[in-house]
Amino acid sequence: MSEKTTIFWFRRDLRLDDNCGLFHALKSGKKVLPIFIFDKEILSKLQKNDSRVSFIYQEIKKINLQLLEIGSALEVYYGKTIDIYNSLSEKYAIETVYTNHDYEPYAIKRDLEVKQLLTSKNINFKTYKDQVIFERNEIVKKDGTPYKVYTPYSKKWLEAFHFKGIQLYPSEEHFENFNKSKKNQLLTLNEIGFTTSSIKIASYNISSGLIDQYEETRNFPAKDSTSKLGTHLRFGTVSIRKIADKASKSNDITFLKELIWREFFMQILWHFPHTTKDSFKPKYDRILWRNNEDEFETWCKGETGYPLVDAGMRELNQTGFMHNRVRMLVGSFLCKHLLIDWRWGEAYFAEKLHDYEQASNIGNWQWVAGTGVDAAPYFRIFNPTTQIQKFDKDLNYIKKWVPDFQELTYPAPIVEHKLARERCLETYKKALVDF
Missing domain, CATH: 1.25.40.80 (Serine Threonine Protein Phosphatase 5, Tetratricopeptide repeat)
Structure with a gap:
């Protein structure tokens, strides 16, 4: 174990070209061992057929194939990140770990723990903006x-x-500095407790x-x-x-x-990391949400009786994607028409959206609820019927995702728009007036 090892840790940077941290690792003059860790703490919260895990697996297989062509290989691990680094430090004489910054609260905490562990073993930990x-x-x-x-x-x-x-950081020009390896056996999805998703990422x-x-x-x-x-x-x-x-x-x-x-x-x-749990504007946490579980379930299924809202939710459930204009409408409908806490919607999107990114998801949900930075004012309440005329007047989107919208089986509106609007205004005003 005497030969010093430099590690590059792939995370939210699943590519070999223009990868800043990888570029600096390869330019260090040391042979670089590339690794990826399936983080047990993150995966334990996901459904076993989560399409994002299938996508990640597909992408690391691509990276590994490129590395095999130059005589190297990606080492893939599954477990708690801190435990993986403990075992890696016993397996290799690690000199430096290179990676790229991650800005989400969980990642910041994880990286601090990894850095403390590595520092205690006299191993450098270098991260870069990417x-x-x-x-x-x-x-x-x-x-x-x-x-x-x-x-x-x-x-x-x-x-x-x-x-x-x-x-740019042309990491692709320095492949000769990857370590040589005969390993080419990746973990399978089954070995990390997942199955291949039937939903493909576009x-x-x-x-x-x-x-x-x-x-x-x-x-x-x-x-x-x-x-x-x-x-x-x-x-x-x-x-x-x-x-x-x-x-x-x-x-x-x-x-x-x-x-x-x-x-x-x-x-x-x-x-403002507190915005993962709390409204950016504290006074909005005084809102008395109705939080009707049956109505939330109806919204999730796309059975509200408002075709454009339902189209968006059905597109999300079937594909893992929803058009951005429709995201604003379904979010506003949940918070303002049904008076259901934005955090419920945020969590549902976190589970379903392929492109879920914590910062954007929280930011946009707080925007539609009126609780965040630079938010839509609380009295701005999208009319889910007139929105059709503005953005889907030929009903092509609705016909695609809600083919039953003109049939007798299609549900009546879950709430009348005018009533919902007045109830929302009254509830928000009550929460904000004395603050």
């Missing part, structure tokens, strides 16, 4: 405090982006045509005009730097601004 263009405190106000409103944040983000430009589309026409087409769910990029950014199968660079070259920066929204919510979660 899944965002700007992180943490890089885009803040002049006084150093975080932005809580998107528009000024996005302006400063764009200024910094145009000033600094894009720096490929992404970032053609110039889609980006250039994004503003014109993005609000119409019947059109196949969304990039499906979210899952790939979530797990790092694409480089955010390459995506942002391409988006910035379009005459219309609407698509780029969607990427900025992602980073806005990520820095909000970084600065």
